[in-house]
Amino acid sequence: MAKAKKVKVRTGKRYRPGRADDHYDAIVVGSGIGGLTNAALLSLLGKKVCVLEQHYTAGGYTHAYEREGFEWDVGVHYIGEVHKPSTMKRMFDVISEGRLKWAPMDEVYDKIILKDKEFHFVAGRENFINELSKHFPEDRQMITDYVQLIRKISSETPKFFAGQAMPKWMSKCYNLIRPFLVSKEFFKNTREVLEGMTQNQELISVLTGQWGNYGQTPRDASFLMHALIAKHYLAGGAYPVGGAADIARTIIPTIQKSGGEVFTYADVEEIIVENNVAKGVRMADGSEIFADTVFTNAGFMNTIEKLLPEASKKKHNVESWKKNLYRSSAHLGIYAGFNGTSEELGLSNANLWIYPDGDHEKNLDAYRKDPNAEFPLVYISFPSSKDPDWENRFPGKSTVEIVTPAQMEWFEKWDGTEWQQRGEDYEAFKKDLSDRLMEKLFERHPQLRDKLVYSELSTPLSTNWYQKNSGGEMLALDHFVERFKESCLHPQMPIKNLYLTGSDAMTAGVGGALMGGVMSTMCLLGLKNGKQVMALFKNYQEPKQEAKPEDGTKTEAA
Ligand SMILES: Cc1cc2nc3c(=O)[nH]c(=O)nc-3n(C[C@H](O)[C@H](O)[C@H](O)COP(=O)(O)OP(=O)(O)OC[C@H]3O[C@@H](n4cnc5c(N)ncnc54)[C@H](O)[C@@H]3O)c2cc1C
Structure with missing residues (x-):
């Protein structure tokens, strides 16, 4: 029988307070595909991004785990449109710099x-x-x-979704003519x-x-x-060649290139908000990390119920946001x-x-x-x-x-x-x-x-x-017709510098959550600079040689 190629299934770097910088251009709470997309795109534009994942491995529902000599994916059974030239494939190519194969x-x-x-x-x-x-x-x-x-x-x-990349006030007007x-x-x-x-x-x-x-x-x-x-x-x-864990494994080096990192065991307790401006996050161990922008990939409900400070919940009457959302x-x-x-x-x-x-x-x-x-x-x-x-x-x-x-x-x-x-x-x-x-x-x-x-x-x-999905939900928020009329599901949250990403900024599914990451990055950059994201996709060229992941987690021994 052939000798097994050993590959570590866990991705990301274990968090300890001293390992993270005090300040980043952006913090992303949660390392689902939506959050990894934000981090990779901003990194490609030269920003230093810190992704904080509470689980022991990165990827959110795209993670895989090992037990008793087997490995299973959790939330990636098949993806469409990535095995042929398509916008979706190009987006994965950009954020993984061509390392992710299908x-x-x-x-x-x-x-x-x-x-x-x-x-x-x-x-x-x-x-x-x-x-x-x-x-x-x-x-x-x-x-x-x-x-x-x-x-x-x-x-x-x-x-239909163009408003998600616009400033919120403009998106509200746009959605009236939609x-x-x-x-x-x-x-x-x-x-x-x-x-x-x-x-x-x-x-x-x-x-x-x-x-x-x-x-x-x-x-x-x-x-x-x-x-x-x-x-x-x-x-x-x-299906991803090498299993679902290869999704995070191939994107992480893109984030590291600009000085960023994807930390695991990094449980965010609260988003720090001062005068209605997001300043950073407080970790479960009490340490604080600051950033110009905070993205939340933890899901809309989890964010408003668990991550916002009490004062922000009250100020914005977040309970009223849940009316048509399940x-x-x-x-x-x-x-x-x-x-x-x-x-x-x-x-x-x-x-x-x-x-x-x-x-x-x-x-x-x-x-x-x-x-x-x-x-x-x-x-x-x-x-x-x-x-x-x-x-x-x-x-x-x-x-x-x-x-x-x-x-x-x-x-x-x-x-x-x-x-x-x-x-x-x-x-x-x-x-x-x-x-x-x-x-x-x-x-x-x-x-x-x-x-x-x-x-x-x-x-x-x-x-x-x-x-950390309190309802055990597998696909974030349900996709009733009414959901898509809710203006609170816009990337730009009513707290300045706080952005929603992933499934709830768009739709569930790996492709939907990735698009949530693209749209929220464009929304952050604004009408003029958002075009830089489109330029990354437009100017992407296939790497000449077969590239291998470089984050050190891939092959430990032959
Ligand atoms: C069983 C199953 C099968 C699926 N099959 C497919 C499929 O075949 N194809 C497909 O396209 N989609 C599939 N999906 C759906 C798809 O996996 C998800 O819709 C998508 O991956 C969600 O990505 P996301 O970016 O929204 O965030 P998520 O993947 O939900 O990630 C959110 C992350 O935030 C982290 N987090 C939460 N709170 C905190 C906190 N306080 N501090 C730090 N981190 C925090 C979580 O640990 C998690 O890692 C499946 C889902 C499931 C459950």
Whole structure:
């Protein structure tokens, strides 16, 4: 058997008060892809940026972790548009200076399973239409129109979000004329739009079969969010070569180049505000770090509830900001490791979306009331099959991840207890959920049953612990239509020099949060200097030679 290439999965530098400077051009609270994007772009423009991450590793939901000789990603199962020339790929190229590489998935990237029927999403517009038309021959025209519509919505998105890069006062004026600049579907929910195109409920269930990517069923999700995700993956999916941790690992050197750093174990307790101006942050250990600008990548709700000083909360009546905003659903996650390569185990790299039937709303509503009800969605990913570098690092092994929605309320009674010390009733509840989820995997892949080496289940309490998301939310704020009308979700917060970044400044998803980082950086720089960010993308040239990460965390020993 080949010798494993050793790679440290943790990224970032451990925080100690003496290791950080007293003052930076900018501080970013949280090292999710949104925050890393701010830091990298500002660093490329010569600014010294300090990223402060409370977890033991950088990357937010793009981090990976290791246990029992396996490695799993947490919130990166596949990304669209990065395996071909596109704006998204160029943005990743710029912030990682070409170090981040992508591996395209196979042509069939998603399999939608409604009870005993299976439908494939095949990469490429024509392939997508042709494949679904085999199942719905009478709806071929509708499927074609649908693909046309999601492409149109996607192409109008820059107009829809343009205000996020403007000063807030201007954005408020712009958003008044916005309905006249974009299609009416931006302001409708997904079911409303699709039922306006077809009466075929099974087809609607299939077309919305990726709803887990935005965490809401077609009744609740804005069509904008649905269209962005569906279009994002229309040309197929891709996975970071070297695993999800390579996202942070390849961006960190860009930040370090201008004297900045990404610190882990760096828990920010409060944003320091004086006379309504953000001055820096106070760490949980009491030390203080100052900066001209503070970005918060910790999520809108977490920022206004936990990071703003009491006086600022009162002054701005932050409770009133929450009126139309809701934390997204929590989730359960299985992380499983098996003996055998993907090839030996006969695993393809397509994601499975398993539904009891096509009634997404009914199934989710029933399960939310009772965790013993049938899972409304079981999503299964095969990360080791997606990463061409996996076999070099973990020869002879494979991994599987399973995700299903969950409610924080089910776990609240154990909130505040320590990991692995939550008691027998917690373990029994977890075991039951875990066994039911594993059974879903074995129903599809019985050959895995006796190859299982290790599995564990994460709950909303785990998410709260490693992400500090109090509601266990997996996708920051929900994407109801009303959310996109809320002026408080603008990068420029009412406290001077404080900026919101990441998912809540744009949308959830790695691509959405990255765009949040781009828009908030442009917003900070202002109308004139914001163009410097566009220039970074425009002037980017592919590195001549294959570049390797330089932050010292990559290869420890061969
Ligand atoms: C199970 C799962 C699967 C997913 N799959 C995909 C996928 O396949 N494709 C895709 O595009 N998207 C996927 N997503 C969504 C995607 O990962 C996220 O939307 C995106 O990464 C969020 O980025 P962000 O910049 O908003 O911040 P986050 O990644 O949420 O990072 C915020 C960071 O802030 C830190 N923080 C919070 N409070 C503090 C504090 N007080 N001090 C210091 N640090 C703090 C947190 O620890 C965290 O690291 C998935 C998400 C989940 C949960």
